[in-house]
Amino acid sequence: MKFRTIMQSAAVVFLASCANQKMNSSHKYPETKKVSHTDTYFGAQVADPYRWLEDDRAEDTNDWVQREFKFTQDYLSKIGFREQIRTQLKDLWNYEKISAPFKEGDFTYFYKNDGLQAQSVLYRTDRSGKTEVFLDPNKFSEKGTTSLAGVSFNKKGNLVAYSISEGGSDWNKIIIMNALTKEIIDETIVDVKFSGASWLGDEGFFYSSYDKPKGSELSAQTDTHKVYFHKLGTKQSADKMIIGGESFKRRYMGVGVSDDGRFQILSASEATNGNELYIKDPKKHKDFVAVQKGYDYNTDFIDSKGDWIYALTDRNAPNMRLVKFHIDRPDVWTDVIPETENVLSVSTGAGYIFARYMKDAVTSVQQLDYDGKLIRTVELPGIGTAAGFGGKDDAAEVYYSFTNYITPGTIYKFNPKTGVSEVYQKPKVKFDPANYVSEQVFYTSKDGTKIPMMINYRKGTKLDGKNPTILYSYGGFNISLQPAFSVVNAVWMDNGGIYAVPNIRGGGEYGKKWHDAGTKFQKKNVFDDFIAAGEYLQQKGYTSPEYMALSGRSNGGLLVGAVMTMRPDLAKVTFPGVGVLDMLRYNKFTAGAGWSYDYGTAEDSKEMFEYLKSYSPVHNVRKGVCYPSTMIITSDHDDRVVPAHSFKFGAELQEKQSCSNPVLVRIEVNAGHGAGRSTDQVIAENTDLLSFALYEMGIRNIKK
Template sequence: MKANGLILTGAVFLAACSPQKMTQNRIYPETKKIAHTDEYFGQKVEDPYRWLEDDRAEATKDWVQREVAFTNNYLEQIPFREEIRSQLKNIWNYEKIGAPFKEGNYTYFYKNDGLQAQSVLYRTDKNGKTEVFLDPNKFSEKGTTSLAGISFNKKGNLLTYSISEGGSDWNKIIIMDAETKHIIDETIKDVKFSGVSWSGDEGFYYSSYDKPTGSELSAKTDTHKVYFHKLGTKQSQDRLVIGGDSFKRRYMGVGVSDDQRYEILSASEATNGNELYIKDLKNKSDFIPIQKGYSHNTDFIDSKGDIIYALTDRDAPNMRLVKFDIKNPSVWTDVIPESEEVLSVSTGGGYIFAKYMKDAVTSVRQMDYDGKLVRTIELPGVGTASGFSGKDGDKDLYFSYTNYITPGTIYKYNLESGKSEIYQKPNVKFSAEDYVSEQVFYTSKDGTKIPMMINYKKGIKLDGKNPTILYSYGGFNISLQPGFSVVNAIWMENGGIYAVPNIRGGGEYGKKWHDAGTKMQKKNVFDDFIAAGEYLQQKGYTSPEYMALSGRSNGGLLVGATMTMRPDLAKVAFPGVGVLDMLRYNKFTAGAGWSYDYGTAEDSREMFDYLKSYSPVHNVRKGVCYPSTMIITSDHDDRVVPAHSFKFGAELQEKQSCSNPVLVRIEVNAGHGAGRSTEQVIGENADLLSFALYEMGFKTLKK
């Protein structure tokens, strides 16, 4: 649950009582069943809610409206729902300023005054005059159109900015003269999964798919194309650089190196593994293959003349930085060899910054381009440091530091002295000294040791009665490193525990850790999560009646699979924007690209059987008491289409055997998560926290 929350003046305590009495035969909105059967390797699979996949059908829209009304009616009965919303708004209302960055004659930075729907981009000139440069709050009436990205040319006098409407992955690119702030070209439309990379002042590269003929939100998109837009021309004249039938890849992008000498093409078929090609513009070469096939991940980092620097997991599961001569690209030399800690890198001011992760915690070393250590950077504490990037001529860089009980603070770092000073410290109503963040290691089902961070207010009793949110992700090589959230602050201030295990499938221990949670080993992820819950219960932090499971996207799958495997583990479950139909996830949008982690039902009979054995939609059983559940999705989610949540909700509402409610919370004018307005985020988290406490039996928040 990554979001933000509030603190009351004075202590706040929960008044507990026995769990509420519910009517077992709750009347849910009617969901019709239409016979539909698929066959996989001779085995028939019923799919009676297939009709809910059609997001354009009137029947689906009607069902959504009835579910929204049912959910709202239920949530309105929670006596402290508005109090929690007020707490969240109170703590959220502080000034948030991002790290500055230089482009052309200006220094730019993002700022949110507190409760603005979207952060505003400001700039300061050389005379110290500051002005609003881009205000996304003016893009739409309710703040649901967001700024999805910006890209300046080398001189800093031209830029593009991308916008997302209603949270959709389909973006528009708007071209602007940075000096005058005038829009100078027609808007580039129907762009998806794309950055923008300028080539001098002539134009820029971007990527997209052909617009689907069916539903824009759910139709499959699997052939990426790279285009070059020349300024002063129409989008219909944009040159196809690569892609289509002659070079079919699911994801592609072309970037230009900082020195403008190289074009870099990265292409992939899944979310793991890529091909890398580099075109030497100085010597007018074609794209030179650096890495072909999808067995490894290799990313261009920087170039110095003929020498290319790249970060790779080839022969290095924990990553290494290598260099090679563009005239002899098959010979790689280590600059920063692989170590026991997972490596990531950034560059700025003529240096390389090696960021290491051990047990999900960051350390940083400043190095020269030969890999020689300049210094190990002293960080403010044990937590997560990010940033340390900039242009070659910069004398100072910026980084942010945070952990679960330390609000994110921006530091200014001097490259020569190695000294850091606070640049921007947020004025959050939160006293870190009143809280504890501890790391423990527990044992999973197969004996694997798993780290977990447990966060709470000092003075709690380990009596098994503490409301606890267990949150994780477990997939796609994504690491959950410590980070502050005001939402979690409110949860802890109200007596709650927030626990995050770093389960397999993530990247906390490199490629081996990721692979240990993929395909036929995916159940390791669920076992790790279940073992985390059992640990917290065995040690007295909480008990099943006071535990909530939470996760989003792949984490939504984690919650859905866990609650169907172990419905007794927790009282409450929050599968958010989850991948919940594992037999059909690859049929929608770019879902087929997730096959590295999941495999598909078409791969083999063995893979089909394995997916079906844990697919949440296919493992809801009659006669089982499932946790009180709030399924969270959005009407514009074109990453994980809402049909996953709709079908899972219909199955649970039909088969739930006890009084625990099953709600489907559907956000309007929102997508998978990015770009939501502050009001939308606060609303969702107010519902989440209040629902959790209410279902655990709490009736009031007693001061």
């Protein structure tokens, strides 16, 4: 969800708010007004005294933010080592980052960031070896806050449609260009959301969007997706709606085109889990033909070979399987890669299928032909996360990345004929993995479930319970947290910190069953798993409550908000980031209703309402409780999870906090839910996060 920029003059806005200063005289927060607003759910009345903070266009909301700015700036200015942390982050961040290359037409493209550039630049190299800048997002806006959200070439590589996001918004624009001359050749397509551009030859491309909301563009509900076709040389106003609207109402939809240009594939869904799949061969079909109806399963198009379509599905396979079917018999599926005990994902390139398996959150890879015959198991550089292995069918090699928590991401070139990998690009980071430990443990949650957790720290760390520790997780939407290197975590560990990541339920680490075990009426399993991870770290001497910080973003922000209200004694510091914090109203904003598979809604039933209310962070802040030192993180252009969640939670905490632990709400200006932020924005946020954590743990000096 999205919130308008409310302090144009400030690069970053911090705020804290309290309606009742008598609760805590040590922090004189500016007052936050309360209103008499009550909602009724199944006969139960629920007060919402900070409902006015949902209005992102109101002057009193604007005024509230500005009045809070000085208080929090003053608080953070007390941290003597804050600039030292910033310098450490910038110093370690300042290395060249290069992506895997990809070919389009006669050019090879790649992304590169020289080190501290706001956005990575898209370069290309021609057949003679000459390299030039193709697109430089740093020139899209003055402060680097307009990002390149996607790039789509036609099959010949002579045309390109690229998407831009301004201030991190999910509302994008598509710019159409002659890729050979870099000349813009058509009008800009505006008001595009949750969509790429899929080319149909040289004629034009498919894209998806919603009608512009009548209320706030940043927070009003968007629930009816439409697929359009833009024909080159015509106005957007003349674009034909292919499918969608009231006649085919779905919350999310997109049409893609197979690599051979023959098939059009429609995926449609009502939530973030489960989809319908349709396919169309224009030479045979007037309309799309159903492959899968209903929303009980996830099935995605992977590739086509002649009349055969390949799809990845969890239908009758919670850990996924790859199937194929004939275009004339889309109801008859044959296994190409059967389900195994480990979760499967696939990619294709160089005429092969690459099966990536996840076991206990780490990757193994197999190379197969299109009949599912095993060619080889790919030898990876170590234990960690491998991604990539995609490319054109006629490519001579494919590329992949490898990383873990103490290994900076390295790009490898893989020869599919010989099975040999070689380093393509190794980053020159001032970080020596030999000085650090990354270990996996398994601990027991409240109901006896075994949960894996990766614990990372500098060698020689004493397990005396006094180590600053960040416990980070997500726990939802089938998203898996696999090991990956982070400059932020490296700086944290270099300052004596421990970084721990449990793979809790709600994620996809063990397939659909693991995901479902953390949804709806089982959502509290997620919180129990996270709490048990913290208790394990404390029992084993890694840390103690006074030295622990809880961190998570988005659904992970909900995780932190729920746990800190359930167990305020678990940690000293909490960071609920861009979090879903009002569980009774999350579905009222932008595309929030699409999260109902994981959460359910307060309108579903009395039982669902009562369950949601029992853990909703906004509704479970209690007077007389000492809550951890808290920095709530949000962004003014977040139109995924609107800032109102964070504002209301912050107001509740600041009113009812019973001790001197501060409650801050950090608002990033010209930023969205996370993607597309400039390097400066990312460094600034993490400077404050690491500094606040250490300071609140009682640390006043860090190493030089």
